[in-house]
Amino acid sequence: VPLVESGGGLVQTGGSLRLSCTPSRNTFNIFYTGWFRLAPGKEREFVATITSADGTTYYADDVKGRFTISRDNANNTVALQMNSLKPEDTAIYFCAARGDYGIGFRVEDYDYWGQGIEVTVSS
Numbered sequence: 001v002p003l004v005e006s007g008g009g010l011v012q013t014g015g016s017l018r019l020s021c022t023p024s025r026n027t028f029n030i031f032y033t034g035w036f037r038l039a040p041g042k043e044r045e046f047v048a049t050i051t052s053a054d055g056t057t058y059y060a061d062d063v064k065g066r067f068t069i070s071r072d073n074a075n076n077t078v079a080l081q082m083n084s085l086k087p088e089d090t091a092i093y094f095c096a097a098r099g100d101y102g103i104g105f106r107v108e109d110y111d112y113w114g115q116g117i118e119v120t121v122s123s
Contacts, residue, residue, distance in 0.1 A: 003095045008117035011085055017119060019080040021095030023112075032098040033078040035069065036107060037091035038116070044094070046105045050078060058103065063089075085121045092116040 007019040021033060034049030048059045048069040057069050068081040082089065094117075096110035104110060 003097060003112055003114035005093065005095045005114045005117040008093065008119045010120045010122065012122050013085065013087060015085050015121070016081070016083045017085065019082070019093055019095075019117065019119070021078045021080075021114060023076060023097065029099045030097045030112075031101055032104065032110075033071065034096050034098070034110065035080045036094045036096055036110075037089075037119075038094070039088070039091040042091075044107050046107075047093070048080060049098075049103075049105070058105070082119070085119075087121050087123045090119060090121050092118050 002024045004022050004024055005019060007017060009017060011017050031052055032049045035047040036044050037047050038044045046060050047063055048067055050057045050069045050071050055071060059067060066084045071078045095114040097112040098104050098109055099111045
């Protein structure tokens with residue numbers, strides 16, 4: 001189930017960006033859709049995830065209150081609204097999907113990935 005991200009770019013500190021994730025095929029077996037990021041010199045890390053069933057959301061501590069993950073079931077899209085962006089949010093952001101019922105926060109918990117999209121926050 002390839003995933004396609006869109007919406008990245010360059011923004012100044014304090015600005016906002018909205019990322020979108022759309023699967024290219026049927027996703028009837030997806031229980032969670034989430035976002036991870038890979039910053040220079042760091043490992044890929046969890047950002048946020050949302051359940052397919054009821055829209056329950058989970059966030060990493062350093063994005064709580066700034067980022068909002070949401071889903072549009074009619075368009076089969078998951079969005080990540082990023083506000084109050086900081087230079088440390090600069091990273092490649094990946095959309096990922098999990099085909100298992102239990103919650104997962106690790107890279108290895110997710111089965112399908114997008115190609116990644118770049119987000120740069122200038123100081």
